[in-house]
Amino acid sequence: xxxxxxxxxxxxxxxxxxxxxxxxxxxxxxxxxxxxxxxxxxxxxxxxxxxxxxxxxxxxxxxxxx
Amino acid sequence: xxxxxxxxxxxxxxxxxxxxxxxxxxxxxxxxxxxxxxxxxxxxxxxxxxxxxxxxxxxxxxxxxxxxxxxxxxxxxxxxxxxxxxxxxxxxxxxxxxxxxxxxxxxxxxxxxxxxxxxxxxxxxxxxxxxxxxxxxxxxxxxxxxxxxxxxxxxxxxxxxxxxxxxxxxxxxxxxxxxxxxxxxxxxxxxxxxxxxxxxxxxxxxxxxxxxxxxxxxxxxxxxxxxxxxxxxxxxxxxxxxxxxxxxxxxxxxxxxxxxxxxxxxxxxxxxxxxxxxxxxxxxxxxxxxxxxxxxxxxxxxxxxxxxxxxxxxxxxxxxxxxxxxxxxxxxxxxxxxxxxxxxxxxxxxxxxxxxxxxxxxxxxxxxxxxxxxxxxxxxxxxxxxxxxxxxxxxxxxxxxxxxxxx
Numbered sequence: 001x002x003x004x005x006x007x008x009x010x011x012x013x014x015x016x017x018x019x020x021x022x023x024x025x026x027x028x029x030x031x032x033x034x035x036x037x038x039x040x041x042x043x044x045x046x047x048x049x050x051x052x053x054x055x056x057x058x059x060x061x062x063x064x065x066x
Numbered sequence: 067x068x069x070x071x072x073x074x075x076x077x078x079x080x081x082x083x084x085x086x087x088x089x090x091x092x093x094x095x096x097x098x099x100x101x102x103x104x105x106x107x108x109x110x111x112x113x114x115x116x117x118x119x120x121x122x123x124x125x126x127x128x129x130x131x132x133x134x135x136x137x138x139x140x141x142x143x144x145x146x147x148x149x150x151x152x153x154x155x156x157x158x159x160x161x162x163x164x165x166x167x168x169x170x171x172x173x174x175x176x177x178x179x180x181x182x183x184x185x186x187x188x189x190x191x192x193x194x195x196x197x198x199x200x201x202x203x204x205x206x207x208x209x210x211x212x213x214x215x216x217x218x219x220x221x222x223x224x225x226x227x228x229x230x231x232x233x234x235x236x237x238x239x240x241x242x243x244x245x246x247x248x249x250x251x252x253x254x255x256x257x258x259x260x261x262x263x264x265x266x267x268x269x270x271x272x273x274x275x276x277x278x279x280x281x282x283x284x285x286x287x288x289x290x291x292x293x294x295x296x297x298x299x300x301x302x303x304x305x306x307x308x309x310x311x312x313x314x315x316x317x318x319x320x321x322x323x324x325x326x327x328x329x330x331x332x333x334x335x336x337x338x339x340x341x342x343x344x345x346x347x348x349x350x351x352x353x354x355x356x357x358x359x360x361x362x363x364x365x366x367x368x369x370x371x372x373x374x375x376x377x378x379x380x381x382x383x384x385x386x387x388x389x390x391x392x393x394x395x396x397x398x399x400x401x402x403x404x405x406x407x408x409x410x411x412x413x414x415x416x417x418x419x420x421x422x423x424x425x426x427x428x429x430x431x432x433x434x435x436x437x438x439x440x441x442x443x444x445x446x447x448x449x450x451x452x453x454x455x456x457x458x459x460x461x462x463x464x465x466x467x468x469x470x471x472x473x
Contacts (some may be wrong), residue, residue, distance in 0.1 A: 012179070012423070013421045017181075028179070049408065054410060056419065
């Protein structure tokens with residue numbers, strides 16, 4: 001799995017950080033998403049998928065076969 | 067099919083809940099949901115009409131659609147009072163579109179990051195513990211709204227914003243007026259004006275005597291010329307109202323819902339698993355969905371959805387309370403409160419770029435409040451009959467005006 005985030009779309013709701021704190025964080029100064037793991041380990045995939053599904057701004061893009 | 071009806075023949079929105087079912091959305095909403103994703107409704111206060119969206123998937127799609135506007139000043143926006151009647155109060159970025167919305171939201175977003183909110187958890191725990199100490203030392207029965215549900219989030223948001231809590235009677239009275247549906251437009255505008263003036267004075271003070279709080283950081287941005295003092299004050303009004311009304315209603319209404327579901331309450335009381343507590347908060351948010359008047363928007367372009375066309379300039383209302391009971395997303399009886407359910411995808415905080423900014427804070431406060439209150443007051447019980455409890459049917463935020471409890 002490969003993860004991409006779009007900082008311009010991000011609205012800082014923090015859903016991804018709550019669900020997958022090993023993969024996502026937020027910038028201190030404006031709350032915009034930071035991607036910690038571009039290729040997260042397998043045991044994190046379910047929570048990353050959930051994070052992408054609940055992201056209100058569709059700022060998380062996943063490619064499953066990469 | 068409601069498309070061919072004249073406005074007078076359309077169902078009115080909002081609709082009434084069924085007697086004796088204070089936690090369930092109006093039955094008419096369920097009927098409309100079964101007929102299909104979209105229906106036409108009439109807004110009685112303004113005489114206008116709008117599309118009512120009742121299904122979860124279509125609600126999420128439209129809330130995330132950039133062709134849909136949150137700009138309340140646009141013609142066709144489905145507000146309960148006609149635009150320009152003096153009823154509109156500036157509630158800052160929630161009523162704007164990008165790029166203005168994003169510009170202002172990003173200025174305060176840092177205060178609500180998951181990390182920042184987590185760092186506030188011990189302070190919130192202290193506030194909750196102190197309030198419960200006072201509660202247990204005081205007389206009973208007591209109104210839980212006044213004694214616990216309202217002061218906890220008020221203290222937290224005051225601390226975060228740098229608003230003196232000693233002024234709480236003043237801003238609680240005025241925010242109550244603003245979010246009550248039945249209030250006359252002039253009265254609402256006057257209350258909005260008083261709060262805006264109060265926040266403007268406060269921003270003025272933060273400009274000269276800054277503290278370690280969010281309003282002081284906003285005041286710094288005013289100094290730097292990034293936003294006007296008026297924009298800063300309006301932002302303060304929004305955060306102050308949104309910060310305590312919603313969470314206060316969730317604490318009180320959530321407690322009532324749990325008292326009516328003793329097996330669920332027992333599960334929550336006896337657990338020390340933070341995951342179960344967090345899941346219970348999600349389920350209560352889904353089940354109660356206190357923003358019961360829908361997410362309101364207006365179409366900027368023609369939008370094809372679910373085989374229909376929403377025309378540019380037409381109002382759209384996402385009824386997220388019934389969306390959260392959509393059986394295609396929440397199977398296994400969505401009308402049942404089940405704190406072990408996976409409810410995380412609910413739309414109680416909205417969806418799209420306007421999704422609630424304060425949701426990490428709301429979640430943390432609710433987790434602390436629910437898990438502490440029922441554990442420390444294990445015999446908590448209702449001190450009146452359900453049918454004597456006054457519900458906020460007329461509020462922009464649903465809840466109870468009073469909750470007499472004993473232990």
